[in-house]
Amino acid sequence: MKRPVIAFYFIPLLLCLSCGGNVEEAIHINQIGFHPMAGKTAVAAGSKESDGGVFHVIDEETGQVAWTGKAVSTGTWTWAGTRVATIDFTELRTPGTYRIQNENGRLVSPMFAIHDTVYNALTRAALRAFYYNRASIELEPEHAGRWARAAGHPDTLVHIHASAVSPDRPVGTAISSPGGWYDAGDYNKYIVNSGISTYTLLAAYEDFPDFFHNLSTSIPESGDGMPDILSEARWNLDWMLTMQDPGDGGVYHKLTSPQFSGVVMPHEDTDPRYVVQKSTAATLNFAAVMAVAARVYGPYDPAFALRCLSAARSAWEWAVSHPEVYYRQAKMNERYRPAIVTGEYGDVDVTDEFDWAATELYLTTGGPGYLEALQSDRLLDAVIPNWRDVRALACLSSARHFVPNDLATGRTGLSPADRQLAEASVQCILNLAGALYDEYRASAFRVSMGHDRRDFVWGSNAVAMNHSILLIQAWRLTGDHSWLDAALANLDYVLGRNPTGYSFVTGFGSRTPMFPHHRPSAADGLPHPVPGFLVGGPQGGQQDGCTYPSNLPALSYLDDWCSYSTNEVAINWNAPLVYVSGALQAIYQGGSSGTTGL
Numbered sequence: 001m002k003r004p005v006i007a008f009y010f011i012p013l014l015l016c017l018s019c020g021g022n023v024e025e026a027i028h029i030n031q032i033g034f035h036p037m038a039g040k041t042a043v044a045a046g047s048k049e050s051d052g053g054v055f056h057v058i059d060e061e062t063g064q065v066a067w068t069g070k071a072v073s074t075g076t077w078t079w080a081g082t083r084v085a086t087i088d089f090t091e092l093r094t095p096g097t098y099r100i101q102n103e104n105g106r107l108v109s110p111m112f113a114i115h116d117t118v119y120n121a122l123t124r125a126a127l128r129a130f131y132y133n134r135a136s137i138e139l140e141p142e143h144a145g146r147w148a149r150a151a152g153h154p155d156t157l158v159h160i161h162a163s164a165v166s167p168d169r170p171v172g173t174a175i176s177s178p179g180g181w182y183d184a185g186d187y188n189k190y191i192v193n194s195g196i197s198t199y200t201l202l203a204a205y206e207d208f209p210d211f212f213h214n215l216s217t218s219i220p221e222s223g224d225g226m227p228d229i230l231s232e233a234r235w236n237l238d239w240m241l242t243m244q245d246p247g248d249g250g251v252y253h254k255l256t257s258p259q260f261s262g263v264v265m266p267h268e269d270t271d272p273r274y275v276v277q278k279s280t281a282a283t284l285n286f287a288a289v290m291a292v293a294a295r296v297y298g299p300y301d302p303a304f305a306l307r308c309l310s311a312a313r314s315a316w317e318w319a320v321s322h323p324e325v326y327y328r329q330a331k332m333n334e335r336y337r338p339a340i341v342t343g344e345y346g347d348v349d350v351t352d353e354f355d356w357a358a359t360e361l362y363l364t365t366g367g368p369g370y371l372e373a374l375q376s377d378r379l380l381d382a383v384i385p386n387w388r389d390v391r392a393l394a395c396l397s398s399a400r401h402f403v404p405n406d407l408a409t410g411r412t413g414l415s416p417a418d419r420q421l422a423e424a425s426v427q428c429i430l431n432l433a434g435a436l437y438d439e440y441r442a443s444a445f446r447v448s449m450g451h452d453r454r455d456f457v458w459g460s461n462a463v464a465m466n467h468s469i470l471l472i473q474a475w476r477l478t479g480d481h482s483w484l485d486a487a488l489a490n491l492d493y494v495l496g497r498n499p500t501g502y503s504f505v506t507g508f509g510s511r512t513p514m515f516p517h518h519r520p521s522a523a524d525g526l527p528h529p530v531p532g533f534l535v536g537g538p539q540g541g542q543q544d545g546c547t548y549p550s551n552l553p554a555l556s557y558l559d560d561w562c563s564y565s566t567n568e569v570a571i572n573w574n575a576p577l578v579y580v581s582g583a584l585q586a587i588y589q590g591g592s593s594g595t596t597g598l
């Protein structure tokens with residue numbers, strides 16, 4: 001395993017902690033850059049003299065000043081306890097490579113580009129990260145480059161855990177359940193988290209089909225006639241299908257070794273693997289995603305689409321007759337051996353999963369029974385989507401289905417029930433996005449992160465990306481470009497316009513995570529981690545016992561293997577990065593721009 005060294009940039013940060021401020025004085029900016037037509041904002045943090053100070057954008061190639069303007073104080077960002085001033089240089093539209101510096105040259109930003117294909121490489125890499133996390137397949141040099149590796153976890157002999165036995169699958173039975181993606185930095189495969197991740201990739205394709213149709217990721221399936229994003233998602237869907245018990249339609253909660261493996265390469269982890277107890281949450285997540293797959297893959301592979309639909313229907317039936325089967329790992333371990341101590345993905349409120357699955361099944365089949373099961377007024381209770389609360393996904397799908405452009409040009413002749421569903425979905429999106437937009441405008445850092453105390457949870461960077469998905473949806477529904485500024489602000493945030501100064505995507509930016517909690521990256525002996533992964537990000541709870549540079553939520557980040565609560569990678573964090581990066585690239589290159597910022 002690679003040993004982290006104390007990076008030079010922590011030294012000033014630590015010194016600064018003892019001098020009253022919490023943040024190193026610095027200019028923070030999206031380290032990848034901006035589309036010429038997009039809003040462009042940098043922030044000067046921790047610097048008193050920045051308020052009203054003059055800043056220059058310098059062309060890296062010529063050394064010439066390309067733009068000059070003043071920073072505007074926006075107050076203190078409490079999440080990092082720092083004074084902030086914003087620098088809005090939206091009017092600079094000339095392609096090039098730049099840095100920002102203050103008048104005396106004391107503060108200099110990381111480098112960034114202005115370019116009309118600025119997020120292409122990022123989107124491609126973020127999607128390729130899924131390929132790098134594939135189980136049961138050798139990653140060949142042709143596709144994986146220097147991160148080529150042997151196949152791990154064939155999963156052709158997976159034990160039915162004692163908690164999961166059924167009449168047709170008694171103790172001692174083994175099943176074959178190969179493929180799929182590793183969940184994260186560990187090597188296990190969890191249905192609940194697979195559900196939202198796979199959905200988000202399929203949603204990216206449904207919302208921006210032209211862009212994703214043309215995005216080639218150099219995977220083994222490239223060039224086979226199916227868009228790469230759908231081939232990648234299919235890799236996981238094929239695995240998910242094996243997780244359904246054909247005897248009754250129920251879906252096992254996860255496929256896992258009893259404990260997390262050591263820090264080894266995939267093929268070196270040979271611990272026995274089990275499918276554990278079925279759960280209502282897993283079964284409904286499965287039903288929802290399979291219903292989406294049934295409509296997305298129809299034009300490419302009708303037989304596969306039908307298979308997905310039939311799997312979705314039988315999963316739904318199981319869930320209806322088993323509405324409260326929760327996965328409670330500690331309780332399970334009291335009764336069954338071996339004890340399982342890997343990720344729980346526990347959820348004891350599955351009303352949102354019911355709403356999501358019912359919506360997707362209804363949209364795909366038109367079956368009245370699914371509509372009856374759906375309580376569309378509950379869509380107004382949706383929160384930002386996450387693995388545990390997926391109600392907002394019903395809003396996204398239904399708005400997409402009923403409202404091709406905007407409400408005014410929406411489908412006519414909707415039945416009253418469909419109209420109610422469509423309106424509830426639009427309201428759900430605009431309510432959520434509206435609150436995020438207000439926070440973006442009010443926040444000193446000009447990001448929607450922090451609109452809720454719980455934004456800085458485990459996986460906070462995915463919270464930021466899911467915020468942006470909602471904001472992009474609001475743009476789609478209203479045509480109002482100012483939503484895009486807020487959506488971009490969160491991408492700026494994860495790419496460097498944040499108080500840690502990290503671009504949180506491995507390999508993308510001038511200061512990126514080098515020691516992510518990702519077993520292949522730690523065990524492969526290579527100096528650079530596998531690229532294209534979004535790490536979890538700052539997390540106020542610091543739930544892993546590591547020592548952090550600050551207790552403030554937005555500064556609680558550590559680029560160290562130790563920090564699995566801030567520096568792990570995960571499929572449900574990368575999927576919204578793929579969506580947002582691809583969507584913004586597609587939108588800007590299609591001619592839409594943000595407004596002139598603030």
Ligand code: G3I
Nearest residue numbers: 183184185186342343344345457458459541543564568570
């Ligand atoms: O819901 C409570 C909330 O009521 C409370 O106020 C808050 C305060 O801490 O905690 C909330 O629960 C948190 C929960 O996520 C939901 O957000 C837990 O503290 C937090 O520990 C939990 O984190 C999850 C973590 O696993 C530990 O279970 C992450 O969301 C989840 O992304 C992460 O997933 C892991 C898998 O288990 C294993 N594979 C890697 C993967 C990524 O790290």
Ligand code: 9MR
Nearest residue numbers: 184185186187260342343517562564568
């Ligand atoms: O490596 C594990 C990571 O993938 C999980 O997200 C995390 C939380 O469940 O747990 C990690 O494993 C740690 C274990 O929970 C406690 N001992 C240290 C392990 C990491 O080195």
